[in-house]
Amino acid sequence: xxxxxxxxxxxxxxxxxxxxxxxxxxxxxxxxxxxxxxxxxxxxxxxxxxxxxxxxxxxxxxxxxxxxxxxxxxxxxxxxxxxxxxxxxxxxxxxxxxxxxxxxxxxxxxxxxxxxxxxxxxxxxxxxxxxxxxxxxxxxxxxxxxxxxxxxxxxxxxxxxxxxxxxxxxxxxxxxxxxxxxxxxxxxxxxxxxxxxxxxxxxxxxxxxxxxxxxxxxxxxxxxxxxxxxxxxxxxxxxxxxxxxxx
Numbered sequence: 001x002x003x004x005x006x007x008x009x010x011x012x013x014x015x016x017x018x019x020x021x022x023x024x025x026x027x028x029x030x031x032x033x034x035x036x037x038x039x040x041x042x043x044x045x046x047x048x049x050x051x052x053x054x055x056x057x058x059x060x061x062x063x064x065x066x067x068x069x070x071x072x073x074x075x076x077x078x079x080x081x082x083x084x085x086x087x088x089x090x091x092x093x094x095x096x097x098x099x100x101x102x103x104x105x106x107x108x109x110x111x112x113x114x115x116x117x118x119x120x121x122x123x124x125x126x127x128x129x130x131x132x133x134x135x136x137x138x139x140x141x142x143x144x145x146x147x148x149x150x151x152x153x154x155x156x157x158x159x160x161x162x163x164x165x166x167x168x169x170x171x172x173x174x175x176x177x178x179x180x181x182x183x184x185x186x187x188x189x190x191x192x193x194x195x196x197x198x199x200x201x202x203x204x205x206x207x208x209x210x211x212x213x214x215x216x217x218x219x220x221x222x223x224x225x226x227x228x229x230x231x232x233x234x235x236x237x238x239x240x241x242x243x244x245x246x247x
Contacts, residue, residue: 023153038150133220144209
């Protein structure tokens, strides 16, 4: 709720000064100024949303989950028969059975190493994605602040024009009763309304930017959780399994 609220308290002193100076230069009688007002910031937000969507589309966490599941199956599947017979059954094995077990371990180890290699590749990709999402979050914050400054500057200018220029035109039209004065008042009132609609459009874009922040962090958190699972498998699960097999 605090993020959605729009006022100058969100700006630094330097930013407030910049907004004040910029606000005084806004000419709503120039149609091109109104049409292009804040358009660059809107375009940045739209481009950011698209790049985030593409990032989600190209990332397949299901493939990583499948590799982790294959690892679990491989580790649990090996030695299952020995576990069922117990430790005494293991020592009663004949030499050829022990040799068969070594062959089975060699095969299982090769499969585990292949899975580990796949996981290492995913690990590198996820680390890059997490870093990229950090950059995207910072960019979104920058675009959000830029858009906020446009809106505040526009509202300040609109309020000034309505309380000064528009009011003067109203008083002049009321005093003279001339058709041209009444038309000048109506024309300027329409210009104010058109600019107000533009500011409303910018506020809608700003809401998209507000939503993108938490969504970006959610994507990043999902990647981080998967990365932690991979690291745990590579540095704990697999080495522990191998050492136990050697013992």
